[in-house]
Amino acid sequence: MYGRTMVLAAACALIAACGTGGTSAAPATTAATTPTTVIATATMSGNPPATGATTACATASLRVTLGQGEGAAGHYYVPIVFTNTGRACTITGYPGVSYYAGADQHQVGDPAAREPDTVRTLVLGTGESAYAALNQVNVDNFDPAVCQPVAATGLRVYPPNNTGSVLLPEPNARGCARSMVGQQQLTVRAVAEGSGPN
Template sequence: MVYAPRSTRHGALLVGTFAVLGLLTACGSSSHDVHSNPPLTSSGTAAPATGGAESAAPGTSAPGSASAGTGAAPSSVPQATASQGGGTTTTTAASSRCHTAQLRASVGRDDPGAGQENFPVVLTNTSGKACTLHGYPGAAFVSASGGQLGPNPKRESGSPVTVTLRPGQSAWAGLTFSNPGISGAKTATPAALLVTPPDERDSLKVSWTGGAVPVSGNSSSVFLSVLAPGTAP
């Protein structure tokens, strides 16, 4: 064992004490700097998101916005139609069909031929705006009491066209049947003919002055043709 003098041990103790005090002072100074110098911050608002006033999560719509495809008004599709003048005219398909209240019905004179009776059934636009007719009218013979005489007329083969009627213009369909005197069919004499415009439920009543019509038996069928522009063939 090495023996150190007392003065030497005292000096070493003083050196160690100063070293400890120096370390404590450095630590205290560092802790004080952290609290006295906090990180700098900048006040203000974040920049707005681009692409619109409001942003939304993917797959959702922003509040107050309409999703694509909803609430859009359907577009009107023009269609070519046959006019009374023999040419074509373009009309808009939206709500242009002629309704019963816009029309007047009449029956033209008989144009017989080859054992057939042929009557033009005419629909005239009495309204103040143009409308369209397409296809076949409906018809039924009725008695004075309103009862139907015979079956409904059958449709002749044909290619329906859309007829545009301006105010005052007409369209007609041919009502034909075999002459009962030749065919031998059973007959009745109607008081009126009910005419129903295409796609309508309400009918127009026309006084019938064409005499007896077949209602049953041989060759008793009555036929209607498609509507065409005008009042007669």
């Protein structure tokens, strides 16, 4: 009788211990977190939009480069690429472009004329790019007495709606030292999505 009582007591103790352990353990489902749903919008890369107001892209937050160019019948077409290195920002309109030369980086001839184009406002996320198509005319095809062609060091580019510029060296660049009525050495289009037409 004594032995049977001890066995029953031990069994009860074991059941009680198991019940206590089961109560203290947190159910596995309570530790899981609810997944966050991200809704993509129509940005250029499909990235989620930045929160809050988006400001205009400043020169300091843009990496400005020349893309792959191609020549045709006395013209050289090259994209000027603006890549955002900062937070999301907007870019719209035309860049300012001109030739520069010399240690003083003086302007050579007239700045780029604006070609009629559709003006778009683009939102650039970090690492995204927009470009402006630049047309460089072979100035040696102009009347040299009117153009007075000279060597240039490269291009000075003002990103749209900015007063800060970037210098882009360009080997073999040449511009007209004089202004020419009715003829342009440079023309530029408004910014478009991507890094070039190709």
